[in-house]
Amino acid sequence: MTQIEAARAGKLTAEMRQVAREEGVSPEFIRKGICRGHIVIPKNSISRISKVCGIGEGLRTKINANIGTSRGSSGLRQEIKKMNAAVELGSDTVMDLSTGADIARTRRAIISKSKVPVGTVPIYEIAINGMTKHGSIKKISVDEMFGVLEDQASDGVDFFTIHAGVVKSALETLRKKPRILDIVSRGGAFIAQWMMENDAENPFYTHFDRVIEIAKKYDITLSLGDGLRPGAIADATDSAQVLELLALGELQQKALKKGVQVMIEGPGHLPLHHIEMNVALEKACCNGAPFYVLGPLVTDIAPGYDHITAAIGGALAGAKGADFLCYVTPSEHLRLPTVEDVMEGVIAAKIAAHAADIAKGVKNAINWDNMISRARKARDWKRQFELAIDKVRPTRYRKSSRPDMQDVCTMCGEYCSIKTAERCFGKAVS
């Protein structure tokens, strides 16, 4: 039984109860959300992860960290380090996007060591193994494609990205209305190349029943990928993007009917004034399915700082109803991230998700802020840093710049506004 089948039968699974406890909502709330397809719990039925999470309506905004090797850069040990750092800092899931040596072995190692749900993008393994075997993408057979999906599913992948919405009509539109950056999704580009070289429809669209079948067997959550997401502000919310979204909404209904959990991936590069509309559009076209956004990055001008451009977009998207934020590291557009980049990316995404949760009215979200602000009022630096999203940096900053008086900082020194105000209003606060 998949989570949806259980939910429909009125059964509360262990995972539903765990998510309900975690979120401070009733198990019944989770069950109903799963029934409707508004909440997913990405967990392969053979998976042994210890920290499941719910993603969707009424729940805390979750974040994902991408890890994975690339050819000639990094290796398994380094990527495991990144995974551990990301999870330690609060990443709710990780995605293994490896394209380096021995993709299958890397994935199995990551799955075996992960406490949190692991996602993948099977088209990477399909394309890379296929090119090695046949010398071209074109010759990869549909059976080979689904063989990889089956392999990854049986390895215990909890959710996977399927770019089933990169349909012929959307590519045709892209050709007629060119973008600055046509396709920036690695998976989307592979699929498009296969389709164009074979003059064929997207095999994941045509054979979506086979996708559903594999997903159902293992209760894998489908993350319907946005292969045509805009990669430049000028390309945002164009016809190709919207056509793909419409196709994803159609496929989401098919999967949901068969008892398979689905979330929808979203942009990408979006100007600030497109964000609320894009969230509403996804909810409308995809029947309230959880929205998993990749950023969004609100400007193209800041390579080296795209964790910030994405935190801006992610916070607003989350506040307006996006459910799941994919982190972006400072290395985006530049290189495979280092461990430090991963940490910066997770922190920025977590700031965005938490800011969104306050705005969304997620139960008790603001308590965290209140505790830290009370410690700030008390000039209790130790407690403030213990509560902070990251303890290391504030501790280091404070050590580097010690004031004469222990209870203030070097910004204001003896003229600390909090101390001055205390003389006026006293210490205690109700």
Add this chain to the structure above:
Amino acid sequence: MTQIEAARAGKLTAEMRQVAREEGVSPEFIRKGICRGHIVIPKNSISRISKVCGIGEGLRTKINANIGTSRGSSGLRQEIKKMNAAVELGSDTVMDLSTGADIARTRRAIISKSKVPVGTVPIYEIAINGMTKHGSIKKISVDEMFGVLEDQASDGVDFFTIHAGVVKSALETLRKKPRILDIVSRGGAFIAQWMMENDAENPFYTHFDRVIEIAKKYDITLSLGDGLRPGAIADATDSAQVLELLALGELQQKALKKGVQVMIEGPGHLPLHHIEMNVALEKACCNGAPFYVLGPLVTDIAPGYDHITAAIGGALAGAKGADFLCYVTPSEHLRLPTVEDVMEGVIAAKIAAHAADIAKGVKNAINWDNMISRARKARDWKRQFELAIDKVRPTRYRKSSRPDMQDVCTMCGEYCSIKTAERCFGKAVS
């Protein structure tokens, strides 16, 4: 003649023309905006700054960097370094918030070396010199206060923050409806202490005519300070904050009538869902005066990363109509910022301002994004980095992680989506 008086007389000043050129709008547009009090050009009539700027309706969102010594930390040379770094990276103005040794000498040195408008917060010098002289804030006389304003004005300060809205009724409200953090504004706390110890109304409110007189003599732009801004998410948009804003709107009208330029300072710590409303509230209560926001910081949980929490808030505030963003550095709440912190703060604020400008529809703002995205499409790394908001970090990142092929990066290597898409859609883009 002040800018407003000239504007009212139908005269286009050199500064109006310079701002119009810079913004790509007509000088008449600037003149009308100044007449209405919707645009300010902060420039002391004796000032010789080379880069004037316009702040307000229909113009590019500007950013400010705070510099200045504090007792026992940093000195003039260090602060000049910070100023130069901030201006180099695109800060439109700087504020000298020095509270260390010899405030007047520091200010004069900064003014003499600055290319951009310099702002100050005179109450710092008033309080610190006063405490040195009298041993307490209480004994500072009103004449001493205005003496400092006159000194700073004649030194050539271009705009100054006056916390004239910290009125008795607002403090009474604060006492009745306590906050987690009563007052986090250093200037606001000084004024409140003086008022409470003397059981007197705010002298800048009572004697606002004297403020106007000095400002008018030098055409200094008044930045009416938010001494009661919320310093914790839980305190956002409370009665004290709104009462102060109402007082500021009243004073703005008085100053405008007399031909003195005014902008209004705003929060502070605000949850995301309060930001649009706070901008609209300021515009309504303060008659469309330019809004100068300090952040806003959208969560309290991230000491060490408050350039990010502020970039999120600043971008949204700007998109919704805020005109001027005060940067926040990663050191906020922790220490006097280092030169590197200043640089990070300016970059984050500039990202926020630019993202806001795209959303606001500021003329040609998106051209910058388009140029860099075209360079990205062409994998022209040199050009991309030349165009980037900061050249240094992306160059360093790329150097640290060289791919086998020169035209890709180590994220995707040979599987670069842009190259794959090029095989499908070709190189040229219309």
